[in-house]
Amino acid sequence: MDFAELLKRRTIRFFRQEAVPEAELCKLIDAARVASCGANAQLLRYMVIRTPELAEKIFYNTAYAAKVQPRRNPVWGVTAPQTFIAVLAPEGKAEADAGAAVQSMEFAAYNSGLGSCWIGSFNRGAVQELLTPPAGLQVRYLLAVGYPAEAHPVQEDIGLDGDPAYYLDEQDRLHVPKYTVEALTSWR
Numbered sequence: 441m442d443f444a445e446l447l448k449r450r451t452i453r454f455f456r457q458e459a460v461p462e463a464e465l466c467k468l469i470d471a472a473r474v475a476s477c478g479a480n481a482q483l484l485r486y487m488v489i490r491t492p493e494l495a496e497k498i499f500y501n502t503a504y505a506a507k508v509q510p511r512r513n514p515v516w517g518v519t520a521p522q523t524f525i526a527v528l529a530p531e532g533k534a535e536a537d538a539g540a541a542v543q544s545m546e547f548a549a550y551n552s553g554l555g556s557c558w559i560g561s562f563n564r565g566a567v568q569e570l571l572t573p574p575a576g577l578q579v580r581y582l583l584a585v586g587y588p589a590e591a592h593p594v595q596e597d598i599g600l601d602g603d604p605a606y607y608l609d610e611q612d613r614l615h616v617p618k619y620t621v622e623a624l625t626s627w628r
């Protein structure tokens with residue numbers, strides 16, 4: 441996939457009920473492990489959750505698509521992700537590293553025909569308790585991963601006078617407005 445195509449990646453929130461092979465999941469972590477990180481300290485760790493019982497418990501502690509509630513809420517056993525990758529970081533550290541790692545995994549997923557949803561909105565106490573990461577590490581983000589079960593979202597370019605809120609059209613297709621380069625950039 442060339443870079444312009446890769447940039448068409450959009451967040452996917454409905455997934456087919458089909459397991460993602462371990463080798464495919466390893467490719468995502470392989471992309472994350474070489475992402476930029478402060479001082480190359482490589483403080484992040486990863487946990488793959490794919491046993492159905494645990495994935496279900498994690499799912500019920502995550503939130504989706506706040507702006508188009510409840511139409512883009514996945515349903516367990518129907519459209520919900522079956523796999524999550526937890527990004528583990530030391531408390532108060534490596535926030536930017538975690539962002540770079542998640543973004544790399546999102547691109548790797550898209551490149552492999554997978555969809556993904558970066559999840560920052562989750563019950564942190566409950567997820568921490570369910571996953572019991574190694575001492576000193578916290579679940580910073582979750583990435584839901586799976587084969588897409590929704591039409592690929594439409595990107596729309598908007599100016600600063602446009603509304604960046606994503607929305608669903610009558611066909612239940614997600615539209616994701618993005619500000620243009622001109623709108624976002626000043627030059628000196």
Ligand SMILES: Cc1cc2nc3c(=O)[nH]c(=O)nc-3n(C[C@H](O)[C@H](O)[C@H](O)COP(=O)(O)O)c2cc1C
Nearest residue numbers: 449450451503504505506557558559560561606616
């Ligand atoms: C830090 C961060 C946290 C996010 N948390 C959630 C979340 O909890 N649930 C969700 O459905 N989407 C979440 N998203 C996905 C955003 O809603 C999505 O990236 C945004 O709407 C732009 O869409 P795009 O990824 O298709 O460009 C998160 C994204 C980021 C960067």
